Structures are given as structure tokens and as C-alpha cells.
Amino acid sequence: ALGLSTAAGAQGYPSRPITMVVPFAAGGPTDTVARLVAESMSKTLGQQVIVENVGGAGGTRGAGQVAKAAPDGYTVLLHHIGQATSASLYRKLPYNPATDFETVGLVTAVPMTLIAKTSSTPKSMPEVVDYVKANKDKVTYGNAGVGSASHLCGMLFMSTVGAQMTTVPYQGTGPAMNDLVGGQIDLLCDQTTNTTGQIRGGKVKAYAVTTKDRVKSLPDLPTMQESGLKDFEVAVWHGVYVPKGTPKEIVDKLNAALNVALNDPKVIARFADLGTEPEPKDRRSPAFHQQFLAAEIAKWKPVIQAAGVYAD
Numbered sequence: 001a002l003g004l005s006t007a008a009g010a011q012g013y014p015s016r017p018i019t020m021v022v023p024f025a026a027g028g029p030t031d032t033v034a035r036l037v038a039e040s041m042s043k044t045l046g047q048q049v050i051v052e053n054v055g056g057a058g059g060t061r062g063a064g065q066v067a068k069a070a071p072d073g074y075t076v077l078l079h080h081i082g083q084a085t086s087a088s089l090y091r092k093l094p095y096n097p098a099t100d101f102e103t104v105g106l107v108t109a110v111p112m113t114l115i116a117k118t119s120s121t122p123k124s125m126p127e128v129v130d131y132v133k134a135n136k137d138k139v140t141y142g143n144a145g146v147g148s149a150s151h152l153c154g155m156l157f158m159s160t161v162g163a164q165m166t167t168v169p170y171q172g173t174g175p176a177m178n179d180l181v182g183g184q185i186d187l188l189c190d191q192t193t194n195t196t197g198q199i200r201g202g203k204v205k206a207y208a209v210t211t212k213d214r215v216k217s218l219p220d221l222p223t224m225q226e227s228g229l230k231d232f233e234v235a236v237w238h239g240v241y242v243p244k245g246t247p248k249e250i251v252d253k254l255n256a257a258l259n260v261a262l263n264d265p266k267v268i269a270r271f272a273d274l275g276t277e278p279e280p281k282d283r284r285s286p287a288f289h290q291q292f293l294a295a296e297i298a299k300w301k302p303v304i305q306a307a308g309v310y311a312d
């Protein structure tokens with residue numbers, strides 16, 4: 001009977017609005033990706049996909065809320081690489097990122113840029129390294145909490161240059177960016193989906209991108225590798241999740257709507273303008289996302305342990 005009713009439920013799905021939880025503050029890069037995708041999915045599914053920002057604890061508060069939600073397809077999570085790194089960063093997570101969700105599909109992988117307040121004196125990435133080494137914990141660095149992408153980038157930067165900075169945590173890099181533009185903090189490593197406009201507008205000073213190749217929409221920005229930080233490479237991949245136990249028919253319906261969004265010329269053009277592109281078509285199935293998440297959890301575990309970074 002249960003099987004029948006869930007299948008029947010799937011047939012009528014969705015019969016009311018869907019909540020898409022973004023585990024960071026509004027106005028940041030994750031929010032930007034989510035709202036683009038949600039707008040298209042609302043049309044395809046015939047029900048509003050409403051973005052709800054649930055910030056805190058580097059994204060784990062919002063992810064934890066979805067892990068405990070009813071597995072009925074009406075609560076969805078859009079999260080990034082933090083879903084993999086939090087598995088190693090947190091010693092007492094109230095959920096298991098690897099087993100408490102059904103993976104719906106990957107969305108996009110976004111480059112990161114190391115940026116500073118405009119009054120920052122270093123003229124290049126190598127000069128930033130020297131400056132941080134010389135000034136150590138006097139340099140303030142914004143991030144969105146342990147488990148955020150900005151935290152991961154900062155961790156890679158500090159372990160690469162062998163110097164600690166003073167971290168200023170925010171509910172997301174939307175608010176962090178406001179303080180950087182205002183000169184309240186010195187440095188931020190954030191995704192091009194949030195930094196492209198500020199860089200083009202001259203509101204921040206940009207030093208490098210964290211991807212192997214330069215970003216087409218920011219052609220003058222050297223890569224970390226070009227700047228002499230050869231092991232420093234990270235792209236912030238994003239995925240969609242529902243609580244474990246959500247019926248396969250519902251997962252598949254959400255995956256199909258997500259794919260329509262990623263094929264939408266408006267979404268593709270907006271992603272391109274923000275320095276990114278949709279996940280390639282052959283990497284968009286729920287099964288691929290599942291094995292990719294497992295591989296990413298395994299990949300970042302030793303890196304996080306070597307950096308000696310964790311949260312309780």
C-alpha cells in the first residue's frame with residue numbers, strides 16, 4: 001500500500017509549491033545559482049520553487065534542516081562542495097552528508113577569485129603572499145563559516161603560504177562582500193558568481209582565479225598556478241539534494257526539471273556572464289552525482305586532516 005501511495009504521490013507531484021533551501025545568506029553565489037535554476041524549474045514543474053535562505057555553521061544548518069525534512073519532494077537543498085568537505089570538517093554533524101540525502105544532480109562548477117579591498121597595497125598574488133606572511137594574523141579574511149567554499153579556499157591559501165590570517169565569519173559571502181567593498185575586511189576568496197560584477201566595477205582588487213585555466217569573463221586575471229601557487233586549485237561544484245527515502249519517481253522528475261534549467265539559453269548566458277557554465281550533459285544524472293559526492297568526500301578528507309582544520 002505504501003509503495004502504491006508513494007507512486008501515486010509521485011504521479012500527482014508536485015501538487016503544491018516546493019521549498020529550495022540555500023544554506024547561505026541571500027545575495028551570495030549559492031543564492032544566485034539557486035534563484036536562476038529555481039525560476040526555470042518552477043515553469044517546468046508548474047509549481048513555484050521558492051528559495052529559502054537558511055544560513056549558519058558554514059552551510060551545515062541549512063543542509064541539516066533538509067536532511068530531517070519529509071522525503072516527499074517538497075523540500076529540496078541546493079548546496080556546493082561544502083556538502084563534501086563538512087563530512088571531514090565537522091566532528092559532530094547532526095546528519096551524514098553521504099547517506100542522509102538522495103542526490104538529484106550536479107548543477108555547475110564555479111571558479112573562485114582571491115580579492116581584496118581596493119586600498120590593499122599588494123599589486124600581485126605573489127605580493128599578497130609576502131604581505132600575509134609579513135603581517136600574519138593582522139590580515140582579516142572573510143568567509144561564510146567552517147564548511148563554506150570561502151573557508152575551504154582560505155584553508156588552501158593559508159596552508160599553501162604557511163601563514164594564518166584572522167577569520168571574520170559571515171552567514172554568506174553576500175554579506176562578506178559588502179564589508180570587503182566597504183574596506184572593513186582585507187581579503188576574501190569567493191566565487192565568480194558573486195565577484196565578477198564587483199571586479200568589473202572596480203569595487204574590489206582581484207589577484208587570481210583558483211581554476212587551472214583563466215576565466216573567459218575575467219581574461220586579465222592570472223591563475224593561482226601562474227602566480228606560483230601551483231597546488232592551489234579549487235572549483236566550487238554545486239548539486240541538488242532531497243531527503244533520503246524520497247521516491248525515485250520524484251527524484252527523476254526533479255532531475256528532469258533541473259536538466260531543462262541547465263539547457264535553458266537564459267541560464268546558460270547568465271552563467272557565462274558570471275564566469276561559469278552548466279555541468280556537462282554526461283555528468284547530470286542522480287547516479288553520477290552520488291558517486292561524485294562520495295569521491296569528493298574521499299578527496300578532501302586527507303587535505304582537511306593535513307591542514308588540521310575542524311569544527312565541533
Ligand code: MLT
Nearest residue numbers: 028030148149150172173
Ligand atoms: C554563499 O553563497 O554565501 C557562499 O557559497 C558561501 C561560501 O560557501 O563561501
